[in-house]
Structure formats: structure tokens, C-alpha cells
Amino acid sequence: MTVPVLGRPASLPASPDEAALDTVPNPHPAHPYLVRFTCPEFTSLCPVTGQPDFAHFVIDYVPDASLVESKSLKLYLGAFRNHAAFHEDCTVAIARRLVMAMQPRWLRIAGYWFPRGGIPIDVFYQTGEPPAVVWLPEPGVPSYRGRG
Secondary structure, eight states: OOOOOOSSSSOSSSSSGGGOEEEESSSTTSSSOOOEEEEEEEEEOTTTOOOOEEEEEEEEEOOOEEOOOHHHHHHHHHHHGBBBHHHHHHHHHHHHHHHHOOOEEEEEEEEEEOOTTBBEEEEEEESSSSOOOOOOOOOOOOSSSOOO
16 A cells, blocks of 8 residues: 655655555545646656657546545656656556546546657547536647647
């Protein structure tokens, strides 16, 4: 069992595997609603060159019994800073880990990766159809034009 990071000092985990994703009870489990996390400064390492890769993530989910605690999510995402993986692997691994931790009704992640070799790579994942009763805003990240 891991010790929750909320309410205590916590350092950046050495790797995503070492990071804990804490959850808290959903205060409104009977009422479907959307939660959005935006991470415009995500970094990881290219597994071939070791050079840094940068992405803008938008994570949307409809919680069920639990919510992901935001400090633990920040530390988990930060743990990718020295983690070598391809864009597709990072994006899908984050989604699967979130699903495993909180078992949401629905989740999608949009990974907008900045160009590597002149080609931006965008990776999208979702668990299925979103609940019809939930307002689902657009991710709000423009097509590549410097991602400005």
C-alpha cells in the first residue's frame, strides 16, 4: 500500500512505475459530469536519441466512485521527464494507468506532441462512447502551427 501524497511534501518519482496515483471519493457519484486536466508542458525522452520530447495533454473523464487526486497526477506525469518511450506508448500508458486507478465511467486522452524530425505526432485514446448526458467540450488545442 502506498502512502498518499496529498497533504505532505513529496518529491518527483524516479519513473512512472514508481509513481502512485491516489484517488479520492467522488462527492457526486450519482450525477455524471466531466473532469478535465490540461498538461501543456509534459516531457519525456526519445527512446532512440535520448533527446527530450514535449507534449500538450488534455485528459477528460467522467468519474464513477472515485476521482484522481490532482497532486498525485502531477507527480505521475512529471515522472515521465526521464522516462524513455515513444509518443504512442506514453499516451496510452497514461490512459490505461488512470483507468486502472479510478475505474471511470469514461476517459479520453489527447496527446498533442510537438514535432520530432519535423512531424508533429498526435495520439488519441478513449475507453468507449462518452455518456450522452455529459457536455463534452472540444479539447481546445489548435492543429499544429507552433502549438501557440
